[in-house]
Amino acid sequence: MTAEPTTYHFVLTSQRFLFEEEPFEEVLEERYRYYEEHGKDIDFWPVKQPAFLEAPEFADAKARCPEPPVAIVTTDLDFANWLKLRLEYVIAGSFVAPCAAIPDAIASLESVA
Incomplete structure (x- = not known):
């Protein structure tokens, strides 16, 4: 069974x-x-060295973000917008996953020690 494509911010x-x-x-x-x-399911995840940055469409964001990167990934656009306003010095965007370029929205490239 494959996961349904979801928009992540x-x-x-x-x-x-x-x-x-x-x-x-x-x-x-x-x-x-x-x-x-409020009985809500968690819909946000901090991801160190997010793998989605390897997708070609994020080459510019990857180049502009100081290393090592971290992303807060969420399905809640309002929360993403709030974070952008709250933190100020961030790059914001969206993507749909799973897809060929991004099979796992919250995958990390950080090696586990």
Whole structure:
């Protein structure tokens, strides 16, 4: 059985910016708490070194993002827009997956030690 194509939205930035310069842990905790209180399923995932950046259509975004990159991938466009406004220094976009170029929307190129 194959997964149905889904539109994913993302904000992309450097790991240093997101994890060291921004209070991102607080943002995540607040969002998890909100989802739990409202009975919502989690629809966002932080992805270090996101594999979707290897797709040809993201060559420009990959080139502009400081290394190593991190993306917050979500199916919620409103959340992605909120993150873009909240974090300011990010690259935002969307893609549909699974597809030939992006078989897994939240795959990471980061090796597991």
